[in-house]
Amino acid sequence: MAPYIGTATSRIDGIAKVTGAAKYAAEFNVPGLLHGSVVTSTIAKGRITRLDTSAAMRVKGVIDVLTHENRPPMADNDQAYKDDVAPPGSPFRPLYDDKIKFNLQPIALVVAETSEVARFAASLVTVEYEEVAHVTDIFAARDAAVPIKPPASPVGFTPPKARGQPNRALARAAVRHEGEYYVPIEHHNPMELYGATVIHESDGKLTVYDKTQGVQNVQRYLCGVFGMKPEGVRVLSPFVGGAFGSGLRPQFEAVLAVLAARALERSVRVVLTRPQMYALGYRPAMVQRIALGADADGTLDAIAHDAVTATSQFEEYFRQETGWSGLLYKCANAKYEHKLARLDLPTSCDMRAPSAPTALFALESAMDELAVALELDPLELRLRCYSERDQNHDRPFSSKALRECYRQGAEAFGWNKRNGAPRSMRDGSELVGWGMATGIWEALQMPITVRIALTANGSAEVACATSDIGTGTYTIMAQVAADMLGLPLENISIKLGDSTLPNSPVEGGSWIAASVSNGIATTVAAVRNELLELAKKVPNSPLANAAPDEVKLADGMIVDERDGSRSVSIADAMRHGGVERIEQEETTNPTADDSRARNTHSAVFAEVKIDEEIGVIRVTRVVSAIAGGRVLNTKTASSQILGSVVWGIGMALHEETLIDHKLGRVMNANIAEYHVPVNADVHDIKVIFVHEHDDSNPLGVKGLGEIGIIGVAPAIANAVYHATGKRVRDLPITLDKLHP
């Protein structure tokens, strides 16, 4: 289906992004815009006993200070605050009452003529609290953690059922490995500050530019919170400066900006500071125990995977954290336990591939340790445990080219030159380590609606309320539409990030590429059918007897697929029918067939070089081989994996949200002390897409936004072990942990 699908097409929004023309949520300037500055709590738990805003109110240029005491009415029931992807529980309500549920909680909004005045005046707000003892440490709350109760909602996130006799299998295993692994809290830290610009239109309606991964989710949520009619509020996010899961749920900047705009009947912008973004969601800390039992030949016989993850006191956020273990490898006996610890923190949330990078850090570290115990090459151990079936649900995979990932990845990396003994490889004063790990993620598709408007001059507009958070959605939508409509790429315009467009789920779970590309295919079919009907009415039509499934659109023509000489130009068909514009809107639902497991896979190989005396770790090479179905755009897909590998490097070596548990407050709430990888941390990364045919959806797309991070941290941790002989089981692997 050339010429665009599967090629390295440059982003169609590239020029807008390199010239500064792309506008993000806080960049829509209107006359009379007011600026809101957020005041946040300095305690983790308790209540506000006194909030003095008088000094702030006296500052020239301050319009109002909104607090729980003087705010306009907001909804008083949990259901109104439940967004499309809210976990069970009672959602946080910004500025609702005097209760403090976490440190950095928004407690007042200073609204002023300028951002300088608002920020200054916010510093004058004084607060008195009645403080209550808090717990922010997962290790302190671990013993009180309770098992996730089946049947829990949302369905599918409870641990899979145990199989076989895992206890007996572990007891009889020739070789056993058992270990505890820890991954700390991590924060998304997208580059764009969370912000919302609310334009109070002359008719009282609100236009909300918000930083979000789901404009319709935010729109529905705001309607619930403020009792607004859907036609009274429109939410847009034409460009999103990264989100990585933090923008799946509506965030409080939008609530505060709308609250102020409604109270003052003015346009208002609220931008959070970088430290305040640490009051949004985060990847929960996770303590895991893994036990593996194997025969002497490396046949895995038992897996026990227990996890404790953290959530807030008011919502139960969790994902399917433990089940990856029994899914990834062939193993007759498996059991899982997942407990939830409650902390006085904001609710944890999805962050790039929620649950899998953390779970597989434990599993793939444990597999490496098992390989050491078995005196077996770690790659050979994976091959001996290769699973052709999803044993959690006793079904085959729709496709699984993981074996090919191992082969091509190992070859590109030069794995066969590895000396298995720790500390056996060197480069001058540096120890060299080679490690590997496997990755697995879900290949999901969601219901989506796409509208296509085709005009007789051969241009088309494709519209859907999805988001492009940097994933390349604009570009792949245009590629798919161009190929299927038979038009040049430059004739396609894409409309997204607007709540008034046809329905889309939130942009997450790596599901948008599969959902929207197949959605475009469905709508194109409707357009094609309408064109065929018009073409049949052209005098002496060569397509008079053609059936809808026998024609395609190519080069501006409606063409009989059986006989390419039989065709009618789109322009002629529309002109003859007196039609200037064809518009179709169709909803595409994914297959309901659960008889096969749908997953993406990866094999990750990493090289580290470690200064022997100081312990400084450099990740000098990574090869990531991906089995992710059909690749729509090799350029943007490769960027997804490259970026994910960088995230994996950060997870392995840098990232950790540090809380002073006495204060219950994040101590490194900024992007310098919360370390993320910088350019100098990143060296050679090679991405390989192995061929993988999948017929789960017509286009064979699986999604690539998340698989790339999974397996990277354990591959690096295993390389660190290989280099130094030191096994680090708690992330990040900072150099102090390499010293005795």
Add this chain to the structure above:
Amino acid sequence: MTKKPSEKSSGASKDPTRRRKVASGAGVPSAVAAKARPTTSDMVSVSLVVNNVHHSLALDPRTTLLDLLREHLDLTGTKKGCDQGQCGACTVLVDGRRINSCLTFAAMYDGAQITTIEGLARNGALHPLQQAFIDHDAFQCGYCTPGQICSAVGLLAEGRAKTADEIRELMSGNICRCGAYTNIVAAIQQAMGQS
């Protein structure tokens, strides 16, 4: 494991409830802050040239160069990623040198020549670095991109970076959370080859 339950603090205080008074927000003591309260007479005059256009403005002296560009001149191509000099998204060129525009007051640049991302293309033709960033897909969300490109323009003018490692080191003040670093280095190398 380096972390054990016994090493952890269990809570805020032995006393389950206690009252305390604290200034929220930036933590400025209110007596000091009240004195610092500005009036309109505190406005300062600033004249500068941005992308070859002359501007004369009366500004709140607290206005950063970044906010001058974004809020007063509607040049929103320069991005605010941290507002505390940590991320580089706000990088602009002042008299040809790259700086973090969030870390400096606009009033300090009276008479300066500023170039932002909006001023790099000439006569509709992209700057070679802008084209190289597109060619190599050296961005994803695009939010750090203007800062990366302005920083790279400054880097090329400095003439210090010759190797990929030197580019990596000298571009490390510009964070890209999407992780496009390998492509950013490739894009800069392409532009270096052309200059």
